[in-house]
């Protein structure tokens with residue numbers, strides 16, 4: 329074949345290395361991109377975009393255009409310096425080809441600066457290439473436009489010049505390999521979310537997202553950077569001052585940027601990024617930030633006489649109540665730790681961040697005493713509430729309400745004492761609770777019926793929460809406690825299953841419960857203990873044939889299988905209470921027969937904003953959100 333003869337990778341040593349690298353990636357894609365589902369697919373886009381963002385970090389690029397093409401491919405074009413095309417000293421091939429085919433090109437063609445691609449996702453574009461049916465790259469550089477095409481990672485022709493160019497930059501277009509990925513459809517929202525985040529984190533960069541499939545386009549551009557990020561997060565709450573406080577400092581080679589604003593709520597939202605990577609598990613930079621906040625606000629409060637000499641100081645929790653902060657730092661050699669590599673480990677960074685934030689924040693408060701007053705008032709109020717909560721907790725403990733022996737009366741516990749096999753069904757209403765009790769397997773399934781409305785913890789403090797009977801019952805049954813005394817090793821059930829009606833009330837109760845868990849017992853969610861039961865919406869019977877349908881589509885499918893509506897009895901379940909115990913067990917509760925949705929938080933910032941919108945004070949954003957995302961709200965699997 330003609331094509332074979334022009335393949336530059338014939339039989340020399342480097343070509344063998346390339347082919348070995350490719351087959352390693354193609355054999356175990358999960359090792360490189362985590363998975364081959366939708367998440368892995370979007371990882372490809374992020375990898376390519378991150379390479380352009382590295383040009384932004386080098387100060388060499390301010391425009392990135394992402395296109396989701398109608399043919400299913402994706403392209404990313406930037407106005408950076410262009411990937412070098414000069415001969416690579418070790419491989420004796422164009423550097424571009426090496427970047428596209430070999431693990432970490434290295435040497436003089438490696439950009440020395442802060443790098444997104446050095447971090448968590450930094451697998452290299454060659455991985456994208458290896459997992460693409462085809463990939464085409466165009467580089468504008470040295471007055472020329474260069475072009476090369478690859479198939480499944482291997483070049484199909486040498487790098488060629490296709491014309492003159494009066495600008496510089498790189499464009500990469502790739503078609504994900506259908507033999508690798510389970511899904512091939514790029515989700516605009518998923519792509520947009522990361523691009524939006526990047527546009528906040530890199531003030532001034534202009535990122536466009538064009539979707540040729542529906543001919544829409546969006547521009548992400550935030551001259552205000554992370555200050556605008558904070559404002560965006562706080563859209564649904566009432567800030568205590570405007571604009572957010574911002575600071576920027578350098579300590580050694582570490583660049584530190586922070587924006588923060590307080591609101592009249594009680595929750596903390598801190599997003600922390602290292603080289604544009606979201607460190608959801610925190611790390612030394614977050615420890616430094618917290619230490620600085622506590623120290624600076626205590627010093628300030630004492631100097632101004634808000635805290636008398638003998639009085640106990642403000643705690644970390646006090647100074648973080650109602651705080652929204654975005655911390656974005658750049659580190660030359662980040663070390664990411666932990667199972668998901670989402671925690672920064674560099675020990676030197678703690679002191680760098682603490683020093684920078686302390687100095688700059690103290691300076692800011694000196695210059696803006698009115699904002700200082702607001703911060704101190706907020707923290708003192710939190711401190712008083714914390715004291716009240718401690719008393720309330722002591723009181724409930726004395727009454728034996730929060731600890732062993734005092735399990736709530738309504739709880740129908742299971743026999744097993746092995747938490748790993750135990751399940752707690754939280755059921756809406758006494759009537760459904762009764763049915764669930766009959767239908768359960770008492771060996772390992774416990775039932776806790778909840779009556780009426782549950783307190784909205786988004787608007788309540790710990791002391792108010794502990795006065796609420798429903799919430800006390802939940803806390804006691806779950807067993808891990810709440811607040812600073814939480815201990816996940818005391819979890820009594822490894823599956824906590826929310827079983828509510830498929831109507832508006834049920835969805836509201838479910839959201840309230842998820843808010844409670846997310847805000848007050850987040851380990852339950854991060855460790856994957858919370859599930860949502862899926863009850864059927866329809867029961868369809870035709871003579872001796874019986875089927876359950878969990879959606880309208882499923883109902884229609886069953887009807888087709890039945891050969892039409894004739895002779896079919898359709899029952900629509902409006903609530904769990906309409907099922908008898910056997911039906912409930914067989915459709916919703918029994919392992920093997922049931923489907924459970926596990927609640928996960930992909931994106932802490934988004935979940936946070938979602939709860940603020942759904943449960944917060946501001947009505948308008950909530951209405952807008954619910955109208956826009958009606959389906960998601962009734963099927964909340966954040």
Ligand code: 0RA
Nearest residue numbers: 379380383408409410411437439498
């Ligand atoms: C290595 C060195 C230089 C730039 C790049 C790589 C580069 C890579 C990508 C990936 C996507 N867009 C990119 N743009 C640039 C520096 C080259 C120089 O000093 O001229």
